Amino acid sequence: MKKMMSLSKALMVGTMVISAAACTSSPEFAYDDAKAQIGYEKAGFKSRRDPEPLLAYAAQHAKAEDEVIRYNRAYANLVRGRGKSGEAYTAFERAALAGDASSGRRLVKGHLDGVYRPANVPMIARSVYLPLTADKSDANTRLLLAQLLERGEIGGGEFRTADAWLNEAASAGSTKAFRELAERAEKSGNVALASDYYYGADKTSKADRALRQARVQYLGLESGSNPKLGHAWLELARKLDKQGAGQLAARVYRATSGGRDGSYLISVATSAGVNVLSREQLLEAYRSAKTDLDRAKILEPLKAAARNNDPNASYELAAIYIGMRGDPSEINGLLVKAYSKGKPEALDLMISQLMRAEAGRQAADILFDGVVEAAQKGNVEAARSLSSLYRIGGFKPADRTESLKWLQRAADAGDAKSQYELGVDLYENGGNPQSKQMALQYLNEAAGQGDPFALTYLKSKT
Numbered sequence: 001m002k003k004m005m006s007l008s009k010a011l012m013v014g015t016m017v018i019s020a021a022a023c024t025s026s027p028e029f030a031y032d033d034a035k036a037q038i039g040y041e042k043a044g045f046k047s048r049r050d051p052e053p054l055l056a057y058a059a060q061h062a063k064a065e066d067e068v069i070r071y072n073r074a075y076a077n078l079v080r081g082r083g084k085s086g087e088a089y090t091a092f093e094r095a096a097l098a099g100d101a102s103s104g105r106r107l108v109k110g111h112l113d114g115v116y117r118p119a120n121v122p123m124i125a126r127s128v129y130l131p132l133t134a135d136k137s138d139a140n141t142r143l144l145l146a147q148l149l150e151r152g153e154i155g156g157g158e159f160r161t162a163d164a165w166l167n168e169a170a171s172a173g174s175t176k177a178f179r180e181l182a183e184r185a186e187k188s189g190n191v192a193l194a195s196d197y198y199y200g201a202d203k204t205s206k207a208d209r210a211l212r213q214a215r216v217q218y219l220g221l222e223s224g225s226n227p228k229l230g231h232a233w234l235e236l237a238r239k240l241d242k243q244g245a246g247q248l249a250a251r252v253y254r255a256t257s258g259g260r261d262g263s264y265l266i267s268v269a270t271s272a273g274v275n276v277l278s279r280e281q282l283l284e285a286y287r288s289a290k291t292d293l294d295r296a297k298i299l300e301p302l303k304a305a306a307r308n309n310d311p312n313a314s315y316e317l318a319a320i321y322i323g324m325r326g327d328p329s330e331i332n333g334l335l336v337k338a339y340s341k342g343k344p345e346a347l348d349l350m351i352s353q354l355m356r357a358e359a360g361r362q363a364a365d366i367l368f369d370g371v372v373e374a375a376q377k378g379n380v381e382a383a384r385s386l387s388s389l390y391r392i393g394g395f396k397p398a399d400r401t402e403s404l405k406w407l408q409r410a411a412d413a414g415d416a417k418s419q420y421e422l423g424v425d426l427y428e429n430g431g432n433p434q435s436k437q438m439a440l441q442y443l444n445e446a447a448g449q450g451d452p453f454a455l456t457y458l459k460s461k462t
Contacts (some may be wrong), residue, residue: 021291031058031071038078052078055445061092068098076103083315089116094129104128108141112247121153130158139174146180153401175201186213191232210237211248216259218252226262238268246272258301270312276301281315283323306334311341328353328363336370347374351385357395364395375409384411384418411442419446427461 034054037047055075059204062068076091089110095103098238102216105278107128110116118124132141148154163184169177182197191213198209216222218230228254238245240270256442258265269276277285282298289295299320305313314445318334332353338346350367356366374382383406388394392402404425410418419442446454 026096027061027063027067027071031067031074032056034058052082059094065098069095069100069103072098073100085115087245093118093124093128096124101132105138105140107142107347108132112140112144112147121148125154125159129175135170136168137172139169139172139177141171142169143174143177143180146177168305170197170200189229189232191229191236193198195236200365207244210234210240211244213254214245215248219255225260231261231264234264234268242272243274246270246274250274250276253301262301263304265401266309267305267310267313270302270305270316273312275316277317279323282316282320285405286320286324287373308335309337309341310337311343311346311391314338315342315343315346315349317347322353328357328361329366332363332367336366339374344416347371347379347382351381354395355385355389357431359395359397361395368395375406378413380410380413380415380418383407383413386416387418411445416446416449416451416454419443420451420457423454424457 001073017266021356031054034050037049037051037054042045055071055078058067058071059075060073068314072091072095076088076095079091080088087105092103092106092110094276107118107124111118125145127139129145135141135444142165145159146162147155148167149159149165154337164179166177166184170181171389178201179199182194182201185191185194185197191210193379194410195206195209198204198213199206199381199434204212212232214230214237216230217233218224219225223434234249236247237248249265249272252260253265253269255260258276266276282302285296285298289412302313302320306317314334315338317337318331321331321334334349335346335350335353336459339350347370350370354364354367354371357367371382371385375386387403387406387410390399390406392398394400404422407418407422407425409424416422423439423441423443423446426442427437430439440458443458447458
């Protein structure tokens with residue numbers, strides 16, 4: 001009985017050896033056996049043989065193209081799951097070279113992620129990557145080709161250019177391609193084009209993007225500071241969001257103490273009505289400076305902006321000079337320039353300076369001419385100031401006729417207070433019925449606007 005059992009075991013072992021030999025006698029048998037072993041495992045049974053060497057044999061010895069693809073892909077998926085990345089990509093590479101697009105895309109992803117590195121990059125790029133670009137929606141392959149060209153790992157007319165592949169990748173919807181194109185355009189100084197590409201990457205508004213990039217470049221938040229690029233981005237932001245650009249310019253100026261493009265930053269800030277430093281801070285800094293050179297540096301950005309006809313800068317500089325009791329000629333010139341270039345607040349200072357000017361002060365002539373021009377254009381405050389100037393005398397001698405002329409200008413411009421004052425003067429001092437009739441006309445106009453003094457005066461005369 002023992003002899004029979006020993007003989008049975010021997011026959012069984014022999015049969016298994018023959019079976020194993022048969023499974024590896026051809027790639028097909030090895031592949032089928034491996035699939036059977038994998039099937040046992042999926043069904044919850046223990047496999048009789050390890051499928052890995054069976055699939056390795058099948059993958060390495062396959063001849064027909066479809067078998068090369070099938071066996072290598074199966075082997076790659078198995079060993080990848082077992083953490084054998086190198087063996088997996090070797091098998092994917094064999095399948096891809098046999099024409100398997102799916103394996104080719106795995107190589108592309110692995111190459112982009114840095115986990116796959118072909119021994120012959122130009123050959124793989126030519127034989128695997130280029131054919132994949134027939135799919136117009138394949139952005140990853142285009143990104144990879146652009147990178148390989150940039151690094152000089154491939155070259156030649158068949159591979160075209162990095163820009164061409166990046167543009168195609170962007171057209172396929174790759175945000176990474178849009179960003180790379182944006183960065184390339186930015187480095188070349190073409191911020192308008194970079195703005196378009198950045199918008200394609202994340203849909204951030206162009207104004208916000210321009211402000212962000214200006215801040216990054218001026219302050220060197222991502223690499224070294226680049227005031228030239230910061231200037232270009234801020235200029236673009238200025239066209240899209242003047243107020244935002246002004247606020248950023250002021251922040252950058254304060255952060256860099258004006259050392260990076262200071263005059264331009266002052267100009268952008270002041271043109272948006274943003275004070276880089278308060279008037280008091282500038283005066284304090286100016287007074288604290290120890291040398292004339294230091295004092296000049298403090299005011300130079302503001303002076304440069306004023307020279308470029310920036311009305312806000314001209315106004316602020318004039319106000320600072322007034323606080324410093326500076327040269328009247330320079331102050332008055334700045335005020336007139338500020339007003340003529342669109343800073344209406346400058347007229348109040350012009351009038352204030354004119355009313356303080358002494359007779360014969362030639363420096364005030366430019367103020368007088370500016371106030372006259374404003375009055376002639378219908379500015380009520382300018383006309384009333386000229387009326388007061390001629391009524392009490394000062395820079396110009398007192399002249400009742402001139403005073404009434406400018407008061408009438410203000411009244412005719414619709415100012416109720418001037419209508420009342422002119423009406424009373426004509427009624428009390430006119431000296432003839434015609435003057436009284438005109439006086440009542442102005443008084444009624446003022447009363448019609450609700451002026452209480454005109455209403456009371458008319459009641460007293462009725």
